Amino acid sequence: xxxxxxxxxxxxxxxxxxxxxxxxxxxxxxxxxxxxxxxxxxxxxxxxxxxxxxxxxxxxxxxxxxxxxxxxxxxxxxxxxxxxxxxxxxxxxxxxxxxxxxxxxxxxxxxxxxxxxxxxxx
Amino acid sequence: xxxxxxxxxxxxxxxxxxxxxxxxxxxxxxxxxxxxxxxxxxxxxxxxxxxxxxxxxxxxxxxxxxxxxxxxxxxxxxxxxxxxxxxxxxxxxxxxxxxxxxxxxxxxxxxxxxxxxxxxxxxxxxxxxxxxxxxxxxxxxxxxxxxxxxxxxxxxxxxxxxxxxxxxxxxxxxxxxxxxxxxxxxxxxxxxxxxxxxxxxxxxxxxxxxxxxxxxxxxxxxxxxxxxxxxxxxxxxxxxxxxxxxxxxxxxxxxxxxxxxxxxxxxxxxxxxxxxxxxxxxxxxxxxxxxxxxxxxxxxxxxxxxxxxxx
Numbered sequence: 318x319x320x321x322x323x324x325x326x327x328x329x330x331x332x333x334x335x336x337x338x339x340x341x342x343x344x345x346x347x348x349x350x351x352x353x354x355x356x357x358x359x360x361x362x363x364x365x366x367x368x369x370x371x372x373x374x375x376x377x378x379x380x381x382x383x384x385x386x387x388x389x390x391x392x393x394x395x396x397x398x399x400x401x402x403x404x405x406x407x408x409x410x411x412x413x414x415x416x417x418x419x420x421x422x423x424x425x426x427x428x429x430x431x432x433x434x435x436x437x438x439x
Numbered sequence: 440x441x442x443x444x445x446x447x448x449x450x451x452x453x454x455x456x457x458x459x460x461x462x463x464x465x466x467x468x469x470x471x472x473x474x475x476x477x478x479x480x481x482x483x484x485x486x487x488x489x490x491x492x493x494x495x496x497x498x499x500x501x502x503x504x505x506x507x508x509x510x511x512x513x514x515x516x517x518x519x520x521x522x523x524x525x526x527x528x529x530x531x532x533x534x535x536x537x538x539x540x541x542x543x544x545x546x547x548x549x550x551x552x553x554x555x556x557x558x559x560x561x562x563x564x565x566x567x568x569x570x571x572x573x574x575x576x577x578x579x580x581x582x583x584x585x586x587x588x589x590x591x592x593x594x595x596x597x598x599x600x601x602x603x604x605x606x607x608x609x610x611x612x613x614x615x616x617x618x619x620x621x622x623x624x625x626x627x628x629x630x631x632x633x634x635x636x637x638x639x640x641x642x643x644x645x646x647x648x649x650x651x652x653x654x655x656x657x658x659x660x661x662x663x664x665x666x667x668x669x670x671x672x673x674x675x676x677x678x679x680x681x682x683x684x685x686x687x688x689x690x691x692x693x694x695x696x697x698x699x700x701x702x703x704x705x706x707x708x709x710x711x712x713x714x715x716x717x718x719x720x721x722x723x724x725x726x727x728x729x730x731x732x733x734x735x736x737x738x739x740x741x742x743x744x745x746x747x748x749x750x
Contacts, residue, residue, distance in 0.1 A: 348533060348735075349531060349532055349533045350735070350738070350739065352526070369519075369520055369523055369588075369589075369592070370523045370526075371519060371523065372532060374738035374739050374741065374742035375738075375741075375742035375745060375746070377745075378738060378742070385512075385516075386516045386519055389509075389512070389513070389516070389596075390596070406462070408462065409460070409462050409463050409464075
């Protein structure tokens with residue numbers, strides 16, 4: 318069966334077919350458990366960070382599996398899971414229009430301003 | 440002049456060490472090569488649990504049993520990281536598992552050798568995981584982002600595997616005459632298959648050139664193999680054991696160890712499915728998959744029921 322893959326994982330889920338969307342032969346069945354993205358807080362005070370993904374029947378199982386797979390060596394103190402299909406992402410095709418305007422605005426950085434050495438604590 | 444050719448732009452990105460991410464444009468062959476390599480790697484982790492699972496119930500002490508359980512659990516995790524990375528290229532997990540179970544997909548041939556004694560747990564950790572680590576350290580810098588990230592995670596966990604293997608052999612090497620003999624025997628049986636893990640010679644390998652140009656691989660099979668031999672030839676001295684190769688000798692000009700010819704006929708034979716345990720390994724995977732079917736079904740039914748209750 319020839320199918321358009323609309324799912325690209327690791328938090329990179331396109332809303333519609335993008336330039337990078339491959340056409341590939343697959344045999345997607347409704348049989349497999351849904352995919353979840355896992356985010357781990359490594360210690361109190363830090364952000365949750367994307368750790369990877371896994372399949373699970375529901376959120377409870379996704380958290381249990383994430384605990385077994387991603388925190389075997391004290392890597393985390395808190396886990397978030399979200400079903401991959403709920404993540405919306407930008408398209409690589411839009412990278413130029415989205416991110417390039419920031420390139421020429423160096424005045425947004427403190428080093429842009431040349432101050433005399435006599436000015437302290439700034 | 441800036442090119443608009445997609446293939447050329449892709450190569451420029453690779454040359455600039457910009458990682459390729461799932462939604463980026465990539466040549467079909469790049470996708471296919473990565474998909475093949477990553478899924479084979481995942482299958483190897485999963486099948487790799489079987490030779491060791493064989494010894495969990497027979498580990499000599501509770502400490503060794505706990506260590507072996509942790510190691511096998513790691514391998515299940517490594518398989519999962521890799522399957523997830525492969526899925527980003529557009530193949531479903533179910534499809535990959537099906538390809539493994541119906542014999543279409545390959546996994547590392549090393550796991551088609553039997554683990555006959557406790558010393559094999561040492562030799563597998565030291566030699567097999569040692570060889571895998573060299574490959575995996577290289578792959579931490581591979582050009583496909585999800586694969587590289589999986590490798591970084593795996594390498595962090597893997598180094599205990601090799602160290603515990605060496606330690607098993609170290610204890611045996613200081614034991615009774617029978618234990619020493621068991622240690623040497625395991626090294627003798629695992630040495631050559633470990634060298635085969637790096638794949639065919641560069642002159643025979645069809646995938647190497649393009650993979651290096653795309654920075655999927657950064658070292659050739661022969662380079663990695665030589666690196667492994669140089670490393671192990673020194674480490675074996677600490678065990679007071681020998682490697683079963685009478686041609687193994689330091690070459691001061693090359694600054695590497697010279698070594699004897701690998702039995703490539705055996706290599707291809709095992710790849711083609713005629714190794715000592717090919718059938719046993721696949722049967723075990725199929726049995727696990729079939730006997731786990733009701734669990735997968737039940738979990739889905741349970742999730743649906745719970746969802747209905749909330750709604």
